[in-house]
C-alpha cells in the first residue's frame with residue numbers, strides 16, 4: 001500500500017471500500033480479499049490516536065489508517081491561539097454533548113464539550129500540562145491490578161514525548177523529570193500579574209506551600225504557576241501538531257482520514273473460538289453510504305470516554321440486556337462497558353471583582369483585542385498566549401477543618417498521602433458558562449474554581465439508539481455517593497477559596513462591591529457582608545445551581561485483570577476478543593488527581609512501543625523458520 005496520497009484524506013473512495021448490499025464480510029479471509037486493508041486501523045485522532053498513529057507508522061513496513069470523525073484542525077485559528085479555546089465550544093469542531101439531568105445539581109443537564117477534529121480534545125483544551133500524582137498510577141497497579149502502569153512505568157514515556165523549554169525567570173525545575181528532545185512542546189506561557197503576585201501569593205499566605213513543578217515524583221501538592229503545552233511561537237502544541245506534523249503526514253504508510261465516523265467494529269465470529277476484529281464500518285454523514293476497511297493486524301479504539309463505549313456497544317460488546325434493548329447481536333458480553341464513568345466536577349467559578357486593567361476580560365471585545373491579536377500574529381507573544389487556567393493550588397481537603405461546617409469532614413479518598421483531592425484553579429477572567437457569558441457591566445473579574453479530583457460518585461454511558469450519529473446517554477451521576485463525600489470535598493474547596501479571597505496579597509488586586517447577601521446575586525459570595533457567616537446551605541444551593549464539568553471523564557472501558565469489572569486487559573486488549581484494543585481516557589481504572597492529557601499521551605506511547613516489540617518479535621520468529 002504505497003500509493004501516493006495527501007493527508008488528511010476526505011474522500012473515502014480513496015482509502016476505503018463501499019459496503020456491498022450484502023453487508024460487511026463475515027470472515028477475516030473475505031475481508032482480506034474484498035476490502036482495502038491496513039495493518040492497523042485506529043479510530044479517533046485524539047490524544048491517544050495521534051501518538052499511536054505516529055509511533056506505529058514510524059516503521060515503514062507497517063501501514064496505519066487513522067479515522068477521525070471531525071475535520072482538519074490545522075486551519076482553525078481558535079485552536080491555535082491559546083486564549084481562544086472557549087470559542088470552539090458549541091461549534092462544528094465540538095461534539096456538543098450534554099449529560100442527562102443531574103438530580104443532585106438541580107436537575108440540570110450539563111454541557112460537555114469534546115473535541116471533534118484531528119487532535120481531539122487536545123485541539124480545544126486548556127493546555128495545562130500535568131503528570132498528576134505518582135500514587136494515582138501506583139494505585140492502578142497496586143489496588144486495581146494494572147501491573148505495568150505504575151508511575152515509574154509511565155515516566156520514561158512522559159519524558160520521551162516532551163520538549164520542555166525552560167524559562168530563566170522560573171529556574172526551579174529539575175530537568176531529570178523532564179524531556180528535552182520530544183515532539184510535544186511544553187513550557188511557560190503568558191502569566192498575569194494578578195495570578196502571580198495576587199492568587200499564588202495569597203495561597204502561600206493561607207498556608208498552601210509553593211510548588212514550582214507539579215510534574216515530579218514529589219507530586220502536585222501546593223500552589224503552582226501552571227506549565228502549558230504552548231510552543232515558542234505562542235501556539236497550542238496539541239497531540240496533532242506534535243505527532244501529526246506535516247512531515248509525519250507525508251509518510252507513505254500513514255493514512256489520516258477526516259469526517260469518517262466509525263459506526264461499528266466488524267468481527268469474524270466463524271473462524272476462531274473468540275470473535276476476531278477484522279475491520280470497521282464508517283459513514284461520513286448520518287444516513288450516508290457505508291464504507292469498510294480491513295484491519296490486517298488490529299483495530300485500536302481511541303474515541304475517548306464517551307465515544308469508545310458507544311462504539312463498543314454498537315459493535316456488540318457490552319451488557320447483554322442493553323444490547324438486546326437495541327437489537328444489537330451480542331459479540332462479547334461485558335458488563336463494564338460504559339460503567340465506572342468518573343469526571344471532575346467544579347463548584348463553579350467564585351468571582352472576585354478585580355481592579356481595572358488587572359484581568360484579561362477586555363479581550364472579549366473585538367476592538368480591544370485587536371492590538372493583542374496583532375502582537376500574537378507578528379511575534380507569537382502577549383496575552384493571547386494565556387491559557388486561562390494559568391495557576392492552581394492542589395490541596396487535601398482533610399487538612400482543613402472549618403468551624404462553620406455542619407457536615408462531618410470529608411474522608412480521605414486520595415490515592416496517597418502526597419496526592420490531592422482538591423484543586424483550585426485561578427483564572428484572570430470571568431469563567432462563567434464555560435467562558436460564554438461576558439462579565440457584568442464590563443467588570444474585571446478573577447475566577448477561582450474549586451474542583452473535586454477524586455470523586456466517589458460514578459456514572460454511565462449508555463446507548464440512546466443503534467444509530468452511531470445519535471449521541472449516547474451520558475449520566476455522570478454527580479454527587480451521588482452515599483456519604484456525601486464528594487459534596488464535602490467541594491464545600492471544603494469553597495471555604496478555602498473564601499480564605500484566599502481575604503488574603504492581603506490578593507486584596508491588593510481587588511476592589512470592593514456593594515454588600516449583597518443574596519446568593520443569587522452576581523458577586524456572591526464575594527459580596528457577602530460576613531464571609532464567616534455564610535451558611536453551608538447557601539453554599540450548597542449556590543453550587544448545585546451552577547456546578548460544571550472540568551472536562552475529564554474517564555473509566556468507561558476500564559483496564560483490569562478480569563472481565564468481571566473491566567473491559568481491557570493490561571495490554572489494552574478487549575477481554576474475550578481478538579485483535580481489538582482500546583487506548584484513551586476510557587481505560588483509566590480510576591480517576592487521577594489532575595489534568596489527564598500528558599498521562600494519556602504517555603500511555604499511548606508505551607502501548608505503541610509494546611505493539612512494535614510484538615511485531616518485531618513476530619518478524620524475527622518468521623525469519624528463523
Ligand SMILES: Cc1cc2nc3c(=O)[nH]c(=O)nc-3n(C[C@H](O)[C@H](O)[C@H](O)COP(=O)(O)OP(=O)(O)OC[C@H]3O[C@@H](n4cnc5c(N)ncnc54)[C@H](O)[C@@H]3O)c2cc1C
Pocket residue numbers: 043044045046047048049067068069070113114115116117118119120121122124125126127128129130260261262263302303304305307308311389550551552553583584585586595596597598600
Ligand atoms: C474544554 C477542555 C479543556 C481541557 N483542559 C485540559 C487541560 O488543560 N489539560 C489536560 O491535561 N487535559 C485537559 N482536558 C482533557 C483532555 O483534553 C482529554 O482528557 C483528552 O484529550 C482525552 O483524550 P482521548 O484520547 O481519550 O480523547 P480525545 O482527545 O477527546 O479524542 C477522541 C477523538 O476521537 C474522535 N472520535 C470519537 N468517536 C469517533 C468515531 N466513532 N469515529 C471516528 N473518530 C471518532 C473524536 O472526534 C476525537 O478526535 C480538557 C478537555 C476539554 C474538552
